[in-house]
Amino acid sequence: MHPPDSLLHRDGEPFYLPHGDEVEVFTQCHRQGIPVMLKGPTGCGKTRFVEHMAWRLARPLVTVACHDDLTANDLLGRYLIHGDETRWQDGPLTRALRAGAILYLDEVVEARQDTTVVIHPVTDHRRTLSLEKTGEVIEAGRGFQLVISFNPTYQHALKDLKPSTRQRFAALEFDFPDREREAAILIAEGGVDRGCAVTLVELAARIRPLRDRGLPEAPSTRVLVAAARLMAAGIPERRACEAAIAIPLTDDPILLETLGVLIAGSFP
Numbered sequence: 001m002h003p004p005d006s007l008l009h010r011d012g013e014p015f016y017l018p019h020g021d022e023v024e025v026f027t028q029c030h031r032q033g034i035p036v037m038l039k040g041p042t043g044c045g046k047t048r049f050v051e052h053m054a055w056r057l058a059r060p061l062v063t064v065a066c067h068d069d070l071t072a073n074d075l076l077g078r079y080l081i082h083g084d085e086t087r088w089q090d091g092p093l094t095r096a097l098r099a100g101a102i103l104y105l106d107e108v109v110e111a112r113q114d115t116t117v118v119i120h121p122v123t124d125h126r127r128t129l130s131l132e133k134t135g136e137v138i139e140a141g142r143g144f145q146l147v148i149s150f151n152p153t154y155q156h157a158l159k160d161l162k163p164s165t166r167q168r169f170a171a172l173e174f175d176f177p178d179r180e181r182e183a184a185i186l187i188a189e190g191g192v193d194r195g196c197a198v199t200l201v202e203l204a205a206r207i208r209p210l211r212d213r214g215l216p217e218a219p220s221t222r223v224l225v226a227a228a229r230l231m232a233a234g235i236p237e238r239r240a241c242e243a244a245i246a247i248p249l250t251d252d253p254i255l256l257e258t259l260g261v262l263i264a265g266s267f268p
């Protein structure tokens with residue numbers, strides 16, 4: 001999965017504004033063949049970071065959105081019937097290994113533990129995968145790297161990674177960017193001017209503490225970018241905030257009213 005063309009720089013570089021040393025640490029992990037875990041809330045730039053790193057390291061990117069029906073065979077591949085013959089079709093893990101790609105397993109805790117175990121042999125010194133169904137042993141191509149993401153707030157006792165899985169990864173922590181960076185992202189991605197970007201960031205700073213008053217999720221950089229894009233496209237500011245920020249965040253009428261008041265205060 002790659003960002004739409006509109007999000008690419010002219011030379012194809014996916015726009016990513018770093019918050020620390022994550023680019024250097026990831027580059028070294030890639031060089032040393034160390035798998036990487038990205039931890040952080042939804043919409044804070046993890047996917048964009050991987051897209052950016054794949055571009056920087058000139059590796060293909062294979063992305064899998066994990067869910068609880070994902071089976072080991074979905075990752076490995078399966079025999080499919082073509083006319084009267086059966087042919088093996090690689091799954092994303094097998095394809096990524098052969099191509100020396102970066103394999104990004106998004107929201108990996110959603111996948112069942114028996115599924116996540118199939119990644120073990122490719123995350124340690126073996127870097128090989130034994131495909132029982134075809135009898136093949138696949139060695140990871142040069143440049144192959146496994147990256148997983150997870151959002152610690154979604155986590156509960158039944159949905160955690162096994163310690164033996166966790167300890168195979170180096171981890172990078174992500175959070176919402178600081179105000180200056182978030183405003184710069186809204187200008188670059190949302191196409192709004194600085195004044196509007198700063199107002200949106202300040203609005204988010206007022207909304208985020210409402211989590212203590214029952215708001216299920218803090219507004220992410222993603223929803224701010226969406227609001228900025230609607231504004232840049234001519235949708236009135238308050239309507240853009242309501243459509244992109246308030247209504248997606250909650251169904252609770254009292255919280256919606258509070259959000260409406262905060263929006264009206266920011267965009268009078």
Ligand SMILES: Nc1ncnc2c1ncn2[C@@H]1O[C@H](COP(=O)(O)OP(=O)(O)OP(=O)(O)O)[C@@H](O)[C@H]1O
Pocket residue numbers: 015016017018019040041042043044045046047048049106149151177185189221222225
């Ligand atoms: N540091 C950043 N640089 C550039 N854009 C960013 C950055 N952080 C967030 N964004 C913007 O926020 C949007 C959402 O980020 P992204 O899709 O990477 O979130 P995510 O952390 O992968 O979320 P999820 O866990 O839901 O998959 C991006 O499309 C981009 O517009």
